Amino acid sequence: MEQIAQKDIVISIDNVSYDYRSNSDEFVARGVKGVSLSIERGDFCVLLGRNGSGKSTLAKLLNGFIVPDSGTVLVNGIDTKNDDRIYDIRSKVGMVFQNPDNQMVASIIEDDLAFGPENLGVPREEIEERITWALETVNMSEHRKRSPNKLSGGQKQRIAIASVLSMLPEILILDESTAMLDPKGRAEVMETAMRLNKDKGMTVILITHYMDEAVGADKVFVLSEGELIGQGTPREIFRDRELIKRAYLELPIASSISLELIEKGYDIPFALTDEELVEGICKLK
């Protein structure tokens, strides 16, 4: 029997444009323009772009918060314009935002985790199981009965992730969820997202303007002024100096040093991380 390797596309965006308009329908700002992309199940994708490049707009389009002016957004094959199934989409696309404090509705962690499944009408016993599972997944089980107020930023953000996980999403979008955190908190959240992707096969879309968070991604998308100006593996994107300049991004130190060295004629491989750079330099004769 021959099996055709069928790629499983969870999100497909086709030629989508969206403008922000005032109540009187006047043009306010461009959100995104002519964006087409597709995301495969189980991928770890990173959406890169500087402030105002349209990253959050794209995220809101994926969740049906806003619908495109033109073009289509399909999530699991469901059009986000389909009002009847909007909650199917929202429960499948979990969204975590920038400020963890502003996403929690309850003063006790387990109550906050219960909020999503309660809204979806999940039976009691199952909510209980989901809370246990979600807290275990983000390594926060011992905080179950506590208040989120005294946690560190990274811990709060992990709770915010768990609160979304309790809806059993297939796709997790983190919209600059590391931007407000200290380096330790950032590392915690990144590690959690990576683990969800590797161990649970969750599709993750990480939105950021830090290029170093894109190093481990399967695929990177680059937005600028609302347009998708590049996509590819981190290695392809990081090497494209022209693209990075156009997007006003900042290359991680290791990559930029290795690029300089290569251009100066040294025989080292292009490096994404500090370790790769050190290894490359050590091999130089």
Add this chain to the structure above:
Amino acid sequence: MRDVSFGQYYPSNSVVHRLDARAKLLLTIAFIVMVFLVDNLLAYIPVVVFILLVTLVSRVPVLKVLKSIKAIIFIVVLMSIINLFANAEGEVYWSWWRLSITSGGVLTAINLALRLIFLVMGSSLLTYTTTPMELTDGMESLMYPLKLIKVPTHDIAIIMSIALRFIPILMEEVDKIMMAQKARGACFDRGGVFKRAKALLPVLIPLFVSAFRRADELALALDARCYNATPNRTKYKQAKLGWGDLVATLITGVFITLVVAINNNFWGLY
């Protein structure tokens, strides 16, 4: 740092914590009504004993309950002073111009101070032993008759729960903003009333801006978690009235009867 412990849940697994929020709410209301009906100092003795007992049983540190008074001490003192002079009955202790302190005034002032203090202690015991979610769920449940006339009781409950969650966050923010303004030379504790009020303006404006920004993100987060997805919302924590609630009601009932009896000199003790 401002003390934000007032109204904050104190986690424990005591008998009081495990009581149904609805029972606790109604009993607290009964307690408060009673405190306001009492006007005999002798009757406050069982009130103190009752509060102490509940505190001990609930395993909330006595100090925490006492600390809750700190938040209202200013109002208590102010109200007492006003009442001290407002009531001019009885024996005159001291007088100057039109002001005089009389035995009636002293009694009213003490009465009022004690009432306010007991009110705050009682209600903070409620919030120390009941999570905001239980509390708001309890209120929602007690508001059931309103739901029948199409009042959105569930939305009201969610609003209350969110408000309770954001009070400490916004308090902290006020501190931060004040600190930032102080660093730039602002002064909040000098000058007349108007000058002070004016000094608060640069605190209020950033506070509002930030509150609206938070509200914006919170609205998105509510939507992202499928708020209003189905009318058949389930409840993770289902409150059930149990034997404990009956016992608590009986004990409180006996206690209230006792206080009222002493207050009205039922046994001719004095």
